[in-house]
Amino acid sequence: MYRGFTPPTPPASRWINSSSTPITLLGQEPKNDLLSVGSFVFYLLLAGVAGVALWIGRVVRLDQRFLRFGVTNFYANRKQVPNDHWVTWLKQAKRRCILLGQAHGEWCYDPGFRPALVDRLTNRVQIEMFFLKPEGLAARLRQTEDSIGQRNTKQRIQRSLREVWRIRSSLEPSVRGYLKLYVYDATPSLGVTWIDDVMLVTHYLASRTNLTSPALVVEPRPGSDTLYAVYEQNVDGIRASFSEEVTNDNIETFAPEGTDGQTA
DSSP: OOTTOOOOOOOTTBOOOSSSOOOOBTTSOOOOHHHHHHHHHHHHHHHHHHHHHHHHHHHHHHHHHHHHTTEEEEESSGGGSOHHHHHHHHHTOSSEEEEEOSOOHHHHHOTTHHHHHHHHHHTTOEEEEEEEOTTSHHHHHHHHHGGGGTSOHHHHHHHHHHHHHHHHHTSOHHHHTTEEEEEEOSOOOEEEEEETTEEEEEEOOTTSOGGGSOEEEEOOOSSSSSHHHHHHHHHHHHHHHTEEEOOTTTHHHHSOTTTTSOOO
8 A cells, every 4th residue: 555545444344354254234134245355345444545645645745856956857877968959058058158178078069069069159149168177176087986996087088178179269259268178186976967947967877977867857847946956056166166267378287299099
């Protein structure tokens, strides 16, 4: 029976005998077995209907609670998001796109990323990308966790950072300013793909790869205690306190020429 639900019990004057003796009501002659079985089935059906109603009510309340906090979709792992959706979301950006991650390798390996990025920048969409600082403590820690240390996190970061920097350098000066790149050294607990007013947030797990971590789709809701507000504050905090903008003066420090497999 459903948890927290107690099925109705028959009146005290009614009892069921485990033998073949018919059910007896006090002060009356034994009734037909068919009637007694029918009554028992009726109680079971009543309990079942009530239990289903209770379960549906709980599901609705839980769903409303998630919606109140701004959660509009959920993926058990990020791989469940179709690959072409990422670039499609980028193409739909009208005002801003913020990508907070570690190496952004999946973006850089997607053949549709560069044209979509350039198109959005040309249309004056403000784009920010946050990479883990290649030489930072957080990157070294993630190296030991991600794929149990089998992937070279530092090299992946440098390769992607250098690739995006190359894209930025190819832009007209009037467009270049719309793309800002950062390296940050902070606990890499989540990744955020933030397009206008919708976020897809991936919660990284120490013993799993980033691609197999759970993800939430979050949208703004009134109030300061919503998940959208919490993630927004986290991104702002990382930018303000743990990040360094990548410039012409320091790009060689973070991602030396050639780390993307190409030369100038």
